[in-house]
Amino acid sequence: MSPAHVFEPTYEAVKRRLMTGVWPAGARIEAARVADELGVSLTPVRDSLFRLDGERMVDFRPGEGFHVHRLTxxxxxxxxxxxxxxxxxxxxxxxxxxxxxxxxxxxxxxxxxxxxxxxxxxxxxxxxxxxxxxxxxxxxxxxxxxxxxxxxxxxxxxxxxxxxxxxxxxxxxxxxxxxxxxxxxxxxxxxxxxxxxxxxxxx
Known part of the structure; x- marks a missing residue:
């Protein structure tokens, strides 16, 4: 798990993108690209996405990565x-x-x-x-x-x-x-x- 001082702002930044529709529904989220955009390593981004998967805002599919949850x-x-x-x-x-x-x-x-x-x-x-x-x-x-x-x-x-x-x-x-x-x-x-x-x- 990433240190809290890195994880929390990363998590909030990724969640904010989901809440404002930066990515379309069902889109694959490229964790490496997000890490580059936020200026952090890949680890806090992946940790954030796994947490958001638990919150049902992101879907993780083994072998396919993370996708924006499509609200039915x-x-x-x-x-x-x-x-x-x-x-x-x-x-x-x-x-x-x-x-x-x-x-x-x-x-x-x-x-x-x-x-x-x-x-x-x-x-x-x-x-x-x-x-x-x-x-x-x-x-x-x-x-x-x-x-x-x-x-x-x-x-x-x-x-x-x-x-x-x-x-x-x-x-x-x-x-x-x-x-x-x-x-x-x-x-x-x-x-x-x-x-x-x-x-x-x-x-």
Whole structure:
């Protein structure tokens, strides 16, 4: 295993590329090329890819190497469902707590990810926080297509952000979160098609 001071930034850099769609779905990841681009040896890159394989963001096939995981329609629906369950558990556990503010100086996919993480962190339950973060990482690239598929997502984001920041009644926040996930589940097939058709490079 690589030293932590080398492994962690390498892992975060590789994961960020996956979360922003630098590589197309199913593409083979050339570990040696990534190592050159990041200015590190091959070992921390391979260690990072094996960890990401365990997190189901990368697929390792013996004799074929590492490939970007292709998110199917079924997986997308399943991830949305679990994400929803965990967020609803988070607001039930801390119904009157206000979430930490989210920086506005970020693109929409990062803001919505941070907002959901802030909701989770209200609970002080480390398992809920870690689970929502992990699912969010796997869904992150799909969020780059929200506006193209769903239209105005900024107003939806602001409604959720305001409800959470103002500690509105649990039922109101719950309904907003249900609506958020239902909209995306309804368009799961389109999300899967667009994710599969992406040719690489940030969306």
């Amino acid at each position: 329609e079924t997986e997308f629906r399943d991830l949305l469902e679990l994400h929803q369950v965990l967020l609803l558990a988070a607001i039930a556990a801390a119904p009157n707590a206000a979430a930490a503010p989210v920086s506005a100086d970020q693109p929409y996919p990062d803001r919505i990810a941070d907002l959901f993480l802030a909701i989770a962190e209200r609970t002080s339950n480390g398992e809920i926080v870690a689970s929502i973060a992990a699912i969010g990482d796997r869904l992150q690239f799909s969020r780059h297509f929200d506006a193209a598929i769903l239209g105005d997502v900024e107003s939806e984001y602001r409604r959720i952000e305001t409800a959470v920041a103002d500690a509105e009644p649990q039922a109101a926040v719950r309904n907003l979160l249900l609506g958020y996930h239902e909209r995306r589940a309804h368009e799961a097939a389109r999300f899967a098609r667009m994710l599969g058709a992406h040719q690489g490079g940030q969306a």
